[in-house]
Amino acid sequence: VKPQLSDVQFDTPPIVGPGVTVRKAWDIMLNHNVQMIAVADEDCKLVGVLNVSDIAEHDMRSAYDGLYVEATAFNLASALEGQMISQTDDWEIISGPLHISTDDVGYMNNDLCGGSVLIAGNQKGIVEAAIKANVRCLVLCQVDSGTDIHNSASAAGNLCVISTHYDPYRASRMISHAVPVSNLMRTDDIISFHIDDFLDDVRSTMLKNRAPSYPVLDAEDRVLGTVARFHLLNHSRKKVILVDHNEMSQSVPGLEQAELLEIIDHHRIADLQTKSAVYFRGEPVGSTTTLIASLYFENGVTPSRSMAGLMVAGIISDTVIFKSPTCTEKDKRMAYRMVQLSGIDIDQLGEEMFSAAVSTENSTPEALLMRDFKELKIGARRVGIGQVTCMSYDSLEHMHGELLEGMEKVKKNRNCDFVLLMLTQIIDAGTLLLYVGEGAEELLTRAFTGQELKSAEHYIILPGVMSRKKQVVPNISAVLD
Secondary structure, X not given: OOOEHHHEOOEOOOOEOOOOEHHHHHHHHHHHOOOEEXXXXXXXXXXXXXXXXXXXXXHHHHHHHOOEEEEEHHHHHHHOOOEEOOOOOOOOEEEEEEEEOOOOHHXXXXXXXXXXXXXXXXXXXXXXXXXXXXXXXXXXXXXXXXXXXXXXXXXXXXXXXXXXXXXXXXXXXXXXXXXXXXXXXXXXXXXXXEOOOEHHHHHHHHHOOOOOOEEEEOOOOEEEEEEOHHHHHOEOOOEEEEEOOOOHHHOOOOHHHOEEEEEEEOOOOOOOOOOOOOEEEEOOOOOHHHHHHHHHHHOOOOOOHHHHHHHHHHHHHHOOOOOOOOOOHHHHHHHHHHXXXXXXXXXXXXXXXXXXXXXXXXXXXXXXXXXXXXXXXXXXXXXXXXXXXXXOHHHHHHHHHHHHHHHHHHHHHOOOOEEEEEEEEOOOOEEEEEEEOOOHHHHHHHHOOOOOEEOOOOEEEEEOOOOHHHHHHHHHHHHHO
């Protein structure tokens, strides 16, 4: 539950395609107050990015080196806020160097102006001179409609003629922004983030780079928006309610960065600290599901048939069909209230559940070990305790060796001092406790005085022991503390 990019209010300006003009991209940046926009294909997949600095560099290069225009007639007219007065197709590509005409059109010739985009004013004979010099596109600045020049332009044949209200200087600047963003955008070494990335990782990457903004993508690499450093200063925290545990080591990673709202539990109160007062519901019952069921009725909500069935399963799972020493009358009472709502047969459901729990067809030894595994900090030691409940632990006798190997791996990977696995049987209430860890034999001999310990096979038989939290953890804690 660490904060992710999904918890940040990042920018979501419109996404542009490669053919959009620089002028349109600049308008988007201004209107949405962003330093960068993402360029995507028709499937919204990222193909490039355009920064303010890219536009500034383009303008500076145009000032020093001159501008070579390459844009559609439509985009040229749009950038100039002008009107097409010749019979030119909107999507015809206009390309060539940019020139500005002087007062005298006599200087114009094919060598100087051929194939160019020419900016001119209200000069007599400019259209004819442009045609003669093989000009590619003529931009008429501040020329009133209905004049001889306009009339000549409308019959200019292959010459593209655009009329604009801009003066020649501004027209030249606007034309530089008529080119598509594909001419300016960066396509290599683009740093982007995904919506589910953790903010810690995003910050780390941003510190190593100097880009003003970065694209944000979804799980299918479609563009969602852009994120900058300042967005990370303010983000919402995940809202969390802890159920059936209250220890940091047993909780989800990143809990310290989340907003803890409530704790609903039936275990010991351990090491968890909260930044402010929270609702805490802790009762010594056999199952946290009993507390959840109570909350339904306390709030005047009737569980659905399927939810009631799930809660029956939760209660009989935790209380081992009411045989666990942790089971209380409240557990039984709440379970039977849920039976009335669900119509479930408790004995039949319990037998099916616990038979399925130890099925090895689709479970590896490590999966069985980790199915109900808890890590506890007791004194200076770290203890991992798993529990598998079955009809009879003899059904798992053939797996003892594989289970011990899996426990050794878990001990090493999780840096535990001891790893224990309770094979708890229902038929004849009791537990076969497998163990690994240096000093585990001495620990268990002292914790369970008088019980049979098989050191060669790494297990101890504990008759009548059904509960990890009430019969195993307290005994171990008494020795280690």
